[in-house]
Amino acid sequence: MAIIKLGYEPNDGQLILSEGADWVCTLQETETTWPDGTTCRLEFPDLTSVGPFNATVTEETATASFVLQETVTTEENIPGGTRFWVYLVKENDFLWFKGKVKRDE
Numbered sequence: 001m002a003i004i005k006l007g008y009e010p011n012d013g014q015l016i017l018s019e020g021a022d023w024v025c026t027l028q029e030t031e032t033t034w035p036d037g038t039t040c041r042l043e044f045p046d047l048t049s050v051g052p053f054n055a056t057v058t059e060e061t062a063t064a065s066f067v068l069q070e071t072v073t074t075e076e077n078i079p080g081g082t083r084f085w086v087y088l089v090k091e092n093d094f095l096w097f098k099g100k101v102k103r104d105e
Contacts, residue, residue, distance in 0.1 A: 013099040015084050019075055023068040027055075027086070027096070032062050039089045040064035040096070050077050064088070075103055 017023055027040070040055040050072065055064035064086075072078070080103035088096040 008094050010085075010095040010098045013084075013086075013097045015099060015101045016104050017073045017075075017078060017101055018104050019073075020070055021073065022070050023066065023073050026063055026065040028064075029062040029088075034059040034062050035090055041087050041089075042066055042068075043085045043087065044078060044082055044101075045085060046083055047078065075105070079103070 015023070015025075034057070036059060038057050038059055040057055042051060042053040042055070044051050053066060053068060055066045057064050078101055080101055082101040084097075084099060084101060085095055086097040087093055
């Protein structure tokens with residue numbers, strides 16, 4: 001018997017961080033626009049002292065842009081293997097991306 005998936009299945013990703021470098025990332029949902037008031041945030045659910053981080057959202061192009069400064073992206077603050085979640089909040093909250101941090105030093 002086949003399993004029927006109910007609900008949204010988030011995209012799997014890998015967030016790559018390097019010591020001494022900012023993390024700059026723009027995410028886009030293609031062929032659409034977002035309603036006014038759309039937000040997007042990055043969370044590290046296992047870290048209590050880091051985040052959440054809000055993206056700069058452009059509704060007309062359906063893009064969310066993040067910049068985390070190098071003082072935040074250190075291995076001490078965000079070790080390799082740390083889980084991350086990116087939430088997109090339009091009419092409802094949904095988990096857009098999930099995965100783990102990879103360190104590339």
